[in-house]
Amino acid sequence: MTDHLAWAPAACTLPTAEQPLRVAEFDQLFADHLRSAHRVDPQTLDLTLTAEARAATAALTARESECCSFFTFTLTDPTNNQFHLHIGVPPTQTAVLDALADRL
Template identity: 50%
Template structure:
């Protein structure tokens, strides 16, 4: 899988993209469960102790890729992070889902 899965509409400078991908990979290492609830939505269950980092990363990612919608809720004692994209960006969600399943 390509390391540059960011869409062309991303405004994050290209030089900063590997750092952002590394941040996502660190977060994805904590994913307890990932479930696709439709082609445009992915739910990630995370332990409560990474919630602040997940919210911060979601906020910053929304600034450069405004098509992302992130919502947070709870799943028992854990955090549910829902990632939604428009149909034109399903490939980005596919890449995120694949990265969540990669061994670290």
């Protein structure tokens, strides 16, 4: 799904004009640093990224949590030159996680 509006449920408070920029940040993170992805269940996505992206990922997910508070982002400490990002959403927001997973 390439439409940025798929990201943005009514609960999102990020201004519409900024939404494509945020999507582009996630796209760049995934393009440059994603090593693997596992869809645990409809509400959970686990990603493995390069360790060098840990700080940028923490900043990006913190900003995303400010506008889409339904997301739960959990980052592990880097080991073996990688870290894990666990993304969770409530049952009412699985379409948003689907849209995110489609961008991987």
